[in-house]
Amino acid sequence: MIIYVATVVVIAIIISSLIAVFSKKLLSSIIAMGLVSLGVSGLFFFLQAPDVAITEAAIGAGLSTAIFVIALKRVKKGETKDEE
Amino acid sequence: MKNETPELFKKIFALSVIAVLIVGFFLAFTEMPKGWGVNVNGRVSRLYVLKNVRTATKSLDSGKFFAKGVKPLRTDVAYTPIEFKKTANLEDGAANVVTSIVVDYRGFDTLGEVTVLFLAVSGVMMLLFGKRKKERKKKTEPSLIMYVGTRIAFSVILLFGIYIFVHGHLTPGGGFPGGAVIASGILGLFLGRRGYSPNHMGLKAFESLSGIAFVIIGLIGFFSVHSFLANFLPTGIIGDLYSAGFIALIYIAVGMKVGSELAAVVDTMITDTEEEWS
Amino acid sequence: MQEFLQNWIYLIASVSLIGVGLYIVLTKENIFKIIVGLNIIESGTNLFMVAIGWHPNAVMPIYTATDHLVANGKVIAADPLPQSLVLTAIVIGLGTTALALTIGIKIFEKYGTLDVRKIKEAEE
Known part of the structure; x- marks a missing residue:
């Protein structure tokens, strides 16, 4: 039963990663990367690895996204100038 | 802007590299045992896990259960609860x-x-x-x-x-x-x-x-x-x-x-x- | 259907994450976007490593959380060794990501752009 929930989560993270590829703004691709990390931490819990799930949720989805946004704030001019 | 690679060629190259990667992964993994065949018993960490609980398992395999009202969480494997005993080796003792x-x-x-x-x-x-x-x-x-x-x-x-x-x-x-x-x-x-x-x-x-x-x-x-x-x-x-x-x-x-x-x-x-x- | 999903869904997820990240790294020009792609590849490899230590009837490798880690003399817990490898790899990933972002900030301060092609033109 739980494998169907995992399937839904897998589809969600694949859609999030595609958003990270094709979005024009850098900020939305960073947020999509955080969503991918969050979904992967849920998958770790389904894979019976609660330690890894806690670590991924605290670091991958929390601190990593925050550090990306902070770094993006410092190069804000470059982001608006160099949109693809 | 000299010698610029065309955008289409770049994307086709990237997609072909990814296709080779995916095909390689799936070819390698159809050879691996799946489902119940993947068992931790054949791995290195088996020795590490078993060292903690060998004595406990021996008594539990003989059919002792917890209290009578307790039902097993799952019925597909034999229910063998663990007794916590004083550990012997120096690397034992962690529940996690x-x-x-x-x-x-x-x-x-x-x-x-x-x-x-x-x-x-x-x-x-x-x-x-x-x-x-x-x-x-x-x-x-x-x-x-x-x-x-x-x-x-x-x-x-x-x-x-x-x-x-x-x-x-x-x-x-x-x-x-x-x-x-x-x-x-x-x-x-x-x-x-x-x-x-x-x-x-x-x-x-x-x-x-x-x-x-x-x-x-x-x-x-x-x-x-x-x-x-x-x-x-x-x-x-x-x-x-x-x-x-x-x-x-x-x-x-x-x-x-x-x-x-x-x-x-x-x-x-x-x-x-x-x-x-x- | 359930058996197919149990055998393949985590492998499909990890391989598609690695593929999407590789596509970003190969085709995009913005340095920060390339670092986003590297992070997605890292998530995919971590998922792959944890998934090969798992089988459909596994339990958590924690004695106080589950009643039976060992059934009939066989270990039925998930393999704890790849989990511990991934646990340390995630923390290293944050450190290397911060270092890469810092180098990106320094490149922006020197060249005024994050586009790798414009940086190459400025070099010539």
Whole structure:
């Protein structure tokens, strides 16, 4: 039963990663990367690895996204100038 | 714009590389056993897991159960509950097997990992070194509710981080997520007030002292058990707070080190610096 | 259907994450976007490593959380060794990501752009 929930989560993270590829703004691709990390931490819990799930949720989805946004704030001019 | 590769050619090249990767993965994995065939019994860690519970399993296989009202969680495998006994070997005693492997079985690797993290943080601080701007541009201050709320939340988050790394040998967690949780709390303090700056000497002292404590605990093991990072404390009963020997001590050191290092990264990247030299 | 999903869904997820990240790294020009792609590749490899230590009837490798880690003399817990490898790899990933972002900030301060092609033109 739980494998169907995992399937839904897998589809969600694949859609999030595609958003990270094709979005024009850098900020939305960073947020999509955080969503991918969050979904992967849920998958770790389904894979019976609660330690890894806690670590991924605290670091991958929390601190990593925050550090990306902070770094993006410092190069804000470059982001608006160099949109693809 | 000379010699520019066409956009279409670039995308086709990337897609072909990814196709080769995917086909290789699936060809390799159709050869692997799947489902019930994937069994931990054929792996190296089997010996490590079985060492804790061999005596317990022997008595449980003979058909003893818990209380009569207790129903098994699943019926597809034979129900064999575990009795917690006093452990014999020095590497036993942690209820969380992952923690036992990280700190005890592969403790030297954890020391190297902490060193790599220290090098990365040193690189960040060296590259972003600079003088702090005295006057800030006119930016909106966060409201009073934000300021007070983050300070109250920080105390709770700090307590939760300490709980995570003190109970690392009993529950999921450990030093690395505990330190990350503490660093998230400090990030919240940065968001709550403009111009917040933590005590840099305190961060440096925490980081250095916890790194030194890690090595000193390893050296005590070297001189008493004749192996670096060997467990030298009694292991106790599985499930107690005072069990598993030195795992709690090492995880307290790792948690403080990771927390102060990640807080230093956040501090260095969030502080507006200007070039002093270049 | 359930058996197919149990055998393949985590492998499909990890391989598609690695593929998407590789596509970003190979085709995009913005440095920060390339670092986003590297992070996605890292998530995919971590998922792959944890998934090969798992089987459909596994339990958590924690004695206080589950009643039976060992059934009939056989270990039925998930393999704890790749989990501990991934646990340390995630923390290293944050450190290297912060270092890469810092180098990106320094490149922006020197060249005024994050586009790798414009940086190459400025070099020539």
